[in-house]
Amino acid sequence: MAVYLDVVWLLNVCFDSLLLWLTAIMLKRAVVWWRVLLGAFIGGLLVVMMFTPFSPYVQHPVSKIVFSLLIVFAAFGFKRIRYFLENLFAFYFVTFTVGGGMIAVHYFLQQQMNIHNGMLMTHSLGVGDPVSWTFVLLGFPALWIFSRARINGIREKKLRFEHIIDVLIVFDGVPIQLRGLIDSGNQLYDPLTKTPVMIVEMDKVKKVLPEELVGHLPFAASMDWLHQAQLEKWATRLRIVPYRVVGSEQRFLVAIKPDRIMLCYEQQWLEVEKGLIGLNETNLSGDGEYECIVHPKMVQMGKQITAS
Numbered sequence: 288m289a290v291y292l293d294v295v296w297l298l299n300v301c302f303d304s305l306l307l308w309l310t311a312i313m314l315k316r317a318v319v320w321w322r323v324l325l326g327a328f329i330g331g332l333l334v335v336m337m338f339t340p341f342s343p344y345v346q347h348p349v350s351k352i353v354f355s356l357l358i359v360f361a362a363f364g365f366k367r368i369r370y371f372l373e374n375l376f377a378f379y380f381v382t383f384t385v386g387g388g389m390i391a392v393h394y395f396l397q398q399q400m401n402i403h404n405g406m407l408m409t410h411s412l413g414v415g416d417p418v419s420w421t422f423v424l425l426g427f428p429a430l431w432i433f434s435r436a437r438i439n440g441i442r443e444k445k446l447r448f449e450h451i452i453d454v455l456i457v458f459d460g461v462p463i464q465l466r467g468l469i470d471s472g473n474q475l476y477d478p479l480t481k482t483p484v485m486i487v488e489m490d491k492v493k494k495v496l497p498e499e500l501v502g503h504l505p506f507a508a509s510m511d512w513l514h515q516a517q518l519e520k521w522a523t524r525l526r527i528v529p530y531r532v533v534g535s536e537q538r539f540l541v542a543i544k545p546d547r548i549m550l551c552y553e554q555q556w557l558e559v560e561k562g563l564i565g566l567n568e569t570n571l572s573g574d575g576e577y578e579c580i581v582h583p584k585m586v587q588m589g590k591q592i593t594a595s
Contacts, residue, residue, distance in 0.1 A: 326362030557589030
């Protein structure tokens with residue numbers, strides 16, 4: 288059997304890159320592409336060395352642990368011991384999850400296993416063969432996408448029900464600083480674009496909006512009045528979002544698309560690329576502890592703002 292070492296190495300580098308990327312998503316780390324590729328390159332060296340006289344040494348568990356330490360260090364760096372260990376264990380978790388999924392799918396597709404003369408013999412479908420390129424190239428991305436979706440779901444559930452964060456909203460270059468409550472009960476989406484909606488007290492944003500616009504908002508049920516008030520430029524920013532409160536009929540909430548939405552969560556500033564600001568006429572907190580209700584999806588999908 289011929290083994291193409293360059294192809295095996297390239298495949299391993301690609302897989303290690305995806306595993307490191309999934310680890311970064313799980314921990315919400317900033318993805319630096321050259322560092323991820325460097326870590327994957329180090330992981331690929333382990334495979335290459337298995338075809339050299341050093342094979343007995345690199346296959347030892349201690350050597351594999353050393354390589355995993357180097358991979359995580361190259362991909363995420365070292366800030367403090369806890370930060371490094373979180374990255375390391377998350378990388379192990381992702382690797383075992385995806386790798387275990389590959390093994391499970393392989394055995395699921397097998398048709399028959401039996402023992403003959405003390406040897407385990409298997410008969411499997413073509414796509415389930417462990418060396419089948421079809422199985423590897425299709426099965427791994429599918430499991431990667433599935434794992435990413437499950438990790439995102441876990442992270443969304445992890446958000447605490449009463450978590451107060453700093454919120455920065457920008458309208459026409461004017462920043463508005465608010466205190467927001469992450470509320471898992473807020474599941475408002477724009478029905479057309481599926482954009483999450485953050486609910487904000489009207490008094491906090493009306494100072495940056497035209498008076499004609501603010502005067503019509505409480506009664507808005509369509510966009511026809513925008514043309515009458517000569518506010519056509521706001522037509523692309525406004526949305527009418529239907530919602531329902533327990534024990535009442537369906538209502539409509541006017542939402543505006545701001546220039547930017549930024550959230551400070553766990554001492555990191557996140558920028559929300561897709562988000563709407565729903566305007567509420569009454570105060571959201573009786574004691575003034577917060578002025579807006581943040582959609583948990585905004586925290587989950589927010590991208591970390593770097594210094595550059």
